[in-house]
Amino acid sequence: MTTLIIISVLPIVILYLGLYKVQKALLPVTVVGLLAALGAAVMQWDNNAEPIYHGMMLFNNFSVAFSVVSIVSTILILLLSKGYFERISNHIAEYYAIILFSLVGIIVMVSYHNLTMLFIGIEIMSVSLYILAGIRKSDFASNEAALKYFLMGAFSTGFLLFGITLIYGSSGSFDLDVIRDWVVTHPRNIDPLFYTGIMLIIIGLCFKVGAAPFHFWTPDVYEGAPSLITLFMSTVVKVAGFAAFLRLFSACFLTIAGFWTPVLLVITIITLFIGNITALYQQSFKRMMAFSSISHAGYLLFAIVALGAGSANSIFVYATAYSIASIIAFGALILVRQQTGSDNFEGFNGLAKKNPFLALVLTVSMLSLAGIPLTAGFIGKFFMFSGALAHYNFWLVIIAVVNAIISIFYYFRVIIAMYFRSAERAEVEVPAYYKFVLGFSAVVTIVIGIYPTFISSLI
Amino acid sequence: MESLTQTIQAVPLNHYILLSAIIFSIGVMGVLLRRNAIVIFMSVELMLNSVNLLLTAFSVYRGDASGQVFVFFIMALAAAEVAVGLAIIVMIYRNTNSIDINVLNRLKW
Numbered sequence: 001m002t003t004l005i006i007i008s009v010l011p012i013v014i015l016y017l018g019l020y021k022v023q024k025a026l027l028p029v030t031v032v033g034l035l036a037a038l039g040a041a042v043m044q045w046d047n048n049a050e051p052i053y054h055g056m057m058l059f060n061n062f063s064v065a066f067s068v069v070s071i072v073s074t075i076l077i078l079l080l081s082k083g084y085f086e087r088i089s090n091h092i093a094e095y096y097a098i099i100l101f102s103l104v105g106i107i108v109m110v111s112y113h114n115l116t117m118l119f120i121g122i123e124i125m126s127v128s129l130y131i132l133a134g135i136r137k138s139d140f141a142s143n144e145a146a147l148k149y150f151l152m153g154a155f156s157t158g159f160l161l162f163g164i165t166l167i168y169g170s171s172g173s174f175d176l177d178v179i180r181d182w183v184v185t186h187p188r189n190i191d192p193l194f195y196t197g198i199m200l201i202i203i204g205l206c207f208k209v210g211a212a213p214f215h216f217w218t219p220d221v222y223e224g225a226p227s228l229i230t231l232f233m234s235t236v237v238k239v240a241g242f243a244a245f246l247r248l249f250s251a252c253f254l255t256i257a258g259f260w261t262p263v264l265l266v267i268t269i270i271t272l273f274i275g276n277i278t279a280l281y282q283q284s285f286k287r288m289m290a291f292s293s294i295s296h297a298g299y300l301l302f303a304i305v306a307l308g309a310g311s312a313n314s315i316f317v318y319a320t321a322y323s324i325a326s327i328i329a330f331g332a333l334i335l336v337r338q339q340t341g342s343d344n345f346e347g348f349n350g351l352a353k354k355n356p357f358l359a360l361v362l363t364v365s366m367l368s369l370a371g372i373p374l375t376a377g378f379i380g381k382f383f384m385f386s387g388a389l390a391h392y393n394f395w396l397v398i399i400a401v402v403n404a405i406i407s408i409f410y411y412f413r414v415i416i417a418m419y420f421r422s423a424e425r426a427e428v429e430v431p432a433y434y435k436f437v438l439g440f441s442a443v444v445t446i447v448i449g450i451y452p453t454f455i456s457s458l459i
Numbered sequence: 460m461e462s463l464t465q466t467i468q469a470v471p472l473n474h475y476i477l478l479s480a481i482i483f484s485i486g487v488m489g490v491l492l493r494r495n496a497i498v499i500f501m502s503v504e505l506m507l508n509s510v511n512l513l514l515t516a517f518s519v520y521r522g523d524a525s526g527q528v529f530v531f532f533i534m535a536l537a538a539a540e541v542a543v544g545l546a547i548i549v550m551i552y553r554n555t556n557s558i559d560i561n562v563l564n565r566l567k568w
Contacts (some may be wrong), residue, residue, distance in 0.1 A: 116525075116528075119529075119536075123540070127536075127539055127540060130547065137550055140555075143547075143550055143554055143555075144551075144563045146547045146550070147496065147563060148563065150544050150547050151499055151500070151560075154500075155490050155503060155506075157540075158507055161506075161507065161510040161533065162483055162506070162509075162510050162513075165513050165514050165517065168514065168517055168526060168529075172523060174525060174529065
C-alpha cells in the first residue's frame, strides 16, 4: 500500500519541481522516489496479506512481484530518458509526471481485488498513455498514434465494462472472492449472461494486451509513438495487462475453465502466427519490434490457457526476460536513430566494427527474444511450454516451437546486419547512463539464463 | 427513493438488458462504420452510457448500491477520457485541418 501512496505523491512533487524550474533535480528525485517505492513493495513480501479497504485491494506476493518488475523496468526506462525529452520540448517535468501517473494505474492493476479497481487501474494507465503517445505535437506520426490508441482504447474499455456489468448482473458483486464463490456454488445453472460477460472481458483485455484478432492498432501505435514511450508501452504496460488478466481468471473463472479455454487457445495460435509471420516482412526495426511484441503476447497467453499453480510464476519469468531484452533493443534503437535518422535495419549495418559494446548487448537481447539457451528468454519459454505440456496441449507446444524457429529469422537479421554487413559510419556515442542500463540488462539476461533457480520459484 | 425503485422495477429486467444490448451495438457499429473522429467518439460514449443504464437496472433489482457507485466511477473516468480525447482531436485538427480518420494513413504496413 505504501508503494501506491509513494508513487501517487511523487508525480505531484515532480510537477512542483517543474514549476520552480529545477530541471536538473527531476531525474534524481524520480529515481530516488521509485527506489523508495520499490523498497516499500519488497517489505510487503510474505506477510499473509488480507484484502484491505473493504476488499478493494490485495497486496499479496503476486502483486509485490509484478510491482517490482514494473518499477524496476520504469527506473531503467527513465534512466534512458536522460536528454531524450529535452529534444521534444521544455516541459520535461510533465512527461515524468505522466509516466509516473501511468505507473500508479499499473500498480492498481496488479493488486486489485474488486472489478471496480480493475477498471479504475486500466483507465488511469490508459489515459496517461494516450497523452504520452502524442507528446510530439507537430509530428504527424505521433498524432496519428495518439488518436488511434485513444479510439481503440476507449472502444475496448466499453467491451470490458459491458462484460463486468453482465458478471455483476448474474453474480451480484464486483468482489473477486464473491464471484468465485458464486461460480463454485452454481456449477450447473450459470446463466448465459455470465458466459457472455466472460467473453466480453476476454475481448476487452485482449485489446489491451494486443492479442491477435484485436492487435491491428499495435503496430501503428508502436511505430508512431516516440521510441521511449513505445518501450514503456511494450514492456511495463503489456506485463501489467497480463498480470491483471491472470489475476482475474485464476481468482474467479478457474472452475469453469472448460468454457473459455478453447477461445483463448484459438486467440493464442492466431496471435503467434500473425505476430511472427508479419514480422518477417518488416523493413523497419521499430515495426519489427511491434510485431515481435504481438508474438510475445501469444507466448504469454500460454500461461492463461494452461491455467494452474505455476502460471503466475511462468508469466513473471517470461515478462522479466522480455522486458529487459526489449529495454536493450529500444535503447540501442534510440542511439542508432539519433545518428542515422531512420528506424530501418540498414541503420545497424557495420555497427560491430565501430561500437563493439553496443553490438554485443544488442546481440544478447536478440538471442534472448528469440529464446536461445543460456539467455533469460529461453528460461521463460521453457516455463511456458512445460506448463502447457502439463495440460497435454501437445499441438499448442509444437505450433509454438515452429513459431520460435520463424522468429529466429527476423531477430538474426539484426545480428547479421551488425556483424556481417559493412557500411561507412561514424562511431555512435553511448552516454554513461545508456552504458549502465544496457550493460545491467545484458548481465541480468545472462544471469537468469544460467542460474534460473533464484527467480523461478518466487511466487 | 422507494417510489423511484418501484418505478424502475415496473419494467421487467429483461427489457433493460435488451435495451442496453441494442444501444451498445449501435455504439459498436458507430465506431466501426463512421469516419468522423467526433462521431466515433460519441459512439464510444453511447457504449459507456448503455453500460451505465444496465448497471443501474441491475443495482435496483438486486437492492445493492455498489452498482450505482460503479456508475459514478464510469462517469468520472469517461469525463477524464473526454478531456484527453478532445485535446488529441484538436491537435490533429491543427496539423491537418480535418478530423476525418481517413487522413490517418501515414502508418501502414
